[in-house]
Amino acid sequence: MHLLHPTLLLTSLPSTLAWGRLGHDAIAYIAQNYVSPRTETWAQSLLLDASTSYLANVSTWADSYRNEPGGEFSAPYHYISAADAPPSSCNVDYARDCGPDGCVVSAIANYTRRVTNTRLSRQQRDFALRFLVHFIGDIHQPLHNEGYESGGNGVDITFAGSERNLHATWDTGIPERLRGSYSKQQARAWADYLIRRIDGGVYTRDVGTWKRSVNVQDGLGSALTWSNEANDYICTFVAPQGWAAVQRGDLVSSGYYDRAVPTVELQVARAGVRLAAWLDALATAPSKRDEDEDLMGLDLLPEPRPLTPAQLKRRAEGYGCGCGEHEH
Template sequence: MKYILSSSIVLAATAAAWNTDVHNQIGFMAETFLTPHTTSILGHILEPQYNGSIGRAAAWADGYAHTDEGRFSYQWHWIDSHDHPPQDCHVNYVQDCASGGCVVSAIANQTGILRECVEDVKARARTGSFMAGGDANLTCSYALKWVSHFLGDIAQPLHASGKAAGGNFVKVTFGNISTELHAVWDGYIPYFAASIPPHHRFSNTTLAPFFAGLVSRIRKDQFYEAPYMWTACTDPATPVECALRWASESNRLDCEYVYGRLDEKADLKEDGYAVGAVPIVELQIAKAALRLGMWLNNLVGGDVQGEGEAWSGTIKGQVVLGEL
């Protein structure tokens, strides 16, 4: 007799894109692409418990979204495309981004806040006015943590898909475990790619070997898409345009593979689906990390086109937690 286990035993189904440890690893990967100046500036923005590490902070947004205080940010983690994969895939910002916000608007809003925070840190550095014992402002720290998280979220294909609540209502089997398609892409496939059991976790304090290998491959241009293609839009002065472009890339994968190659009756670990998904997951994680590193470098570098201009536009779901 073949026994099917419930995913609740191994992986809790959530609305998070990538499991929390994968988010941490994307942050640690991104750190390898930061300039020393960027690293220094960000260290003054994060709360002291993160020790200046966006890797340690990159998973915070998932937990916060499930608190009473942070419930307003829950829907910022995705954009619900009104399409029909695998036959038709497209993202329309005006139609698909809810009035309370989505991952595209959240990236734009929090990038705008973070830009002001970066300039504030630079100004205080020039005058030597940092406070002893830490000077983190929660609005600024939250903005950095959200940006670090959402650039990971938007690379997960099912966070750019409205079908079945991003695949959460698509029941599948993975290695004799009954789960949801969303969970397969969040964690099961990354763990499969790294050859670790699904109940194990990657480090939340340092870069794990599997992800260090992805960094090495980025630097050696060893992906089936060249890194220069991933970073064609990494200008924080055009955050909606860039985030929408990233979401559209992820959304296309829902037609090309996520649903296009899916057999809901098969064991996805055994029928070749997982093997075929590994290069996609590796690519999307690599994209998220390199884009995050470049995004933050461009914010801190001071040479972003349009820097200093008033923040404007029809960006949805903006919330400011306090005064800068």
């Protein structure tokens, strides 16, 4: 994995983003609601942003960064290409599915390690935090944990009368039909709605279970748990009758959209709660300058093995979607 260059520009680029700006910002606002005052101070100091949107302001930075010169190495960190067989079998196998260039599971573990290591500059730790805010969101989107047709990017469907791909539909189509087109205000309103469901609604009883998988001392284990959890929805909600069935008819008029909404909202809520707990743990962790720690993250990668067909397809596409409409 890559050691970040400290002088890279922090520009904002395309809006074709994982979970979309709406989902990523909502996750960030949920996390901001639950982090401790100490964590808020820590994150604001690292990001040099004392605003009320300090996490939301960087929630999609990683999607812009991967398109910048020098940032291309991070493209495969947004997903893991599970070589499973939906709808009969859904699973993520880290040794099988995380390729030699890294994946979202290894990236979460590596940037968790980097963000508290003071061998790195403040800007490098700032970048590590930005990556964590984004990747913890990404890993909760089911299709970021699936290898078939580059996470559904190659599955053409009809959504509300428009032709698009399945991945883009889950990233942006469903959230924006539910809440309206993107704005910071819409993202905050969605976050507030989900916070009410977390604090005294349908999610309240489950919050403790959501947090049980949060262990910054085992970044790989936590991230792999989340990845398998999200991947399970490929079999139960994303393509429960197979990929061909999803391509028949309009996903709105067929009822697919209505069935998908609860899963989308659940995963956004989970991501926000877990991101807050993750950052709380990091903010209270002692700073370290471990000279033996591999800050490139190479020790986190699986043993080399032949690439799966899904990984070969991703590599041939330059780790993008290869579809023109939407990129990871």
